[in-house]
Amino acid sequence: MYMGHYPSLTKVATSLGIDARELASKKVIKGGIEGFSRINLERCALNLAESEKWDAFMDVLSLIIYGIVLFPNFENFIDFAAINVFLAFKHEKKSLVPAILADTYHSLTLRHERRVICQCGDFLNVPLMGTKGCVNYNLALAIRQLGYPIRSPPVEDSITPFMVYDMTKELDFLKKIRHSWDRVMKKGRELGKRNCNVEGSYQQWLSERVQHVKLPFRGPIPIIEETPIQEPMSLEEIEKLQEKLAKSEKEKKDMKKELIQARQEYQAAQKEISQARQRVELANKRARIEEEGKLNTRNCLEAAFIELKMRRGERDQARVDGE
Template sequence: MDCGRRNTKKYSFRCPDLKESRKRASFILDPLDFKKRHGKLLSILSTDVVEGLLSVLVQFYDPLYLCFTFPDFQLVPTLEEYSHLLGIHVSSRVPFSGLEEIPRYHLIAEALHLKKSEIEAHWVKKGGLFGLPSDFLIKEATAFAQAGSVDAFEVIFVLLIYGLTLFPNIEGFVDVNAIRLFLIGNPMPTLLGGGINYNPALACRQLGFPVRGKPSNTLLEGIFYQEGKDPQHLKPKIMHAWHNVHRKGRFELGPCNCVALEAYTLWVRKRALEFKMPYPCERPMSMVVVEPLTLPNQDVEQLEDALVKMKQEKDMWEERFHALSKKHEELQLESKDKDALIELLEGRIVDQLVLEKTQMKASFETEIRRIRRNYASLSRSSNVVRDP
């Protein structure tokens, strides 16, 4: 029975203008040191959004179960994946719920190395949320960078990445939620529990645990609310649930083997048919039992010769495979050595630049002192001449 196909839908994705923020990345002199303190925020900032790929992927999104459904498996965004992408460890607590008070001006100013009056002057409201314009933050970050204030530049630069890349809301605006997350310093698990759909009952297989059958309807129940429109007061309930997570281990989930039993795969295929996922459903292949044949002696000899040739060819390809594998390992080791050399050279270059800067500063200060001494000597000489 042909159930038909669901029509594909066209989606538009928010692509914030990051040109000015990316330009400021050139002020970071030591990317490796920056990565140690802030994770992979630089790589996130330089990543371009490919709308075509997102448009294709979103066609497989199943809004009922809050996951991506494919012919015989499902994928769910998880905390661990976001943690790997950002290079930031998953926090064992919920650092942000959205119910917190707006941070005070002096706290924001202190964190950004700015004056309280500057925050007050630029604190505006857009789209129902307070925040700071990105052009103001970019201007201040540039001024700190040009003045050599590395720490002050970095904190504002990181805030811009939080507000414009990780949590974009309004074009050219860093809203108060992004500022709150920045002040906390750890957006995990807010990226997933503060605004991204998450159905952990369907994530067992991709986390390495077996899936024996269809999860219960209670575990698959979805909850949705819109900010500012919450007549059922769902948001406090959701925040309460995130503060009272029940952890499961191998005793409940079983040994790691990534096995999915037929009861689960049949349920996934049925769901795909019901939702009319945009791919053709393949019919299962039926097994045909064939009676064994008796071959004449001549055919047996030919078959044995063919098997010998096949074995020889197999041995030849195995030798080539081992040779290529060995070459691949050698190239990998050579690549690691080159990476280590590059990292060492980068460190030496930075050290050399710091040394040269120190020497120039010392030379400059020595010259200033010499000029001052000469000026003082001339002044004393002038006084002697004028006062006979």
């Protein structure tokens, strides 16, 4: 929330560059919530554009987007909650993400119900209105798709379809559809525990209805084509086939021999590689032993040379002392 509470009209007017009394005259209450209609704010934006007050124009336009697109509550209505978020971003540069996440989570929680719409107003089914026409949705026929059992045949009026192709002609009927959504009836536990079972009476009704609309349960009997009887082959054809078979057998044996020979050559090559690797490892081992022996001999000779040098020094010193 902006400053922990809804902003005053004076603060909103100052932020938007609009006279406070003019803004107060445009405030309306819809569903117990205070705000401004989209039409009034658009008029303010046009007046600001004509006066070339572009900063204020951009603020009003942004506020309309906040209330209609980002944080909608009622149709064509910008409430003070959306104004709150807009002012928080405008003055304190607060992120919109927490507010959008909270609003989205609330909407998902509000609409995630276990009950399903079964009827609207005086309609025994659910009328759906699109941009180009209308059609009804029959819950009685789709109840199993929602995981609920069908206990009895549906009422004929509840499955009677209707279609509206021209939205400009049947205005009274469209008005009835629009007002029917003010009285939505939902069912949940009344439909029973979730399963896909059907009662025998429904099966009987379904069979009769399928026969009535000429849709058989069983598919058409598949047509099995008879295999034509082959004529007996001549002796020459049999001999040619036998020659081809013998040739194929010979090629198969030759290929098998070549495969065995290639496998033996591969195994022999692998054996030679293994032996060569062993010889290399043995030669390396001998070279290491010889190198270690040379190193030991060198160390011994150096030690002997040092010892001999010391003895010669002692001998020479003894001669000097004797003289």
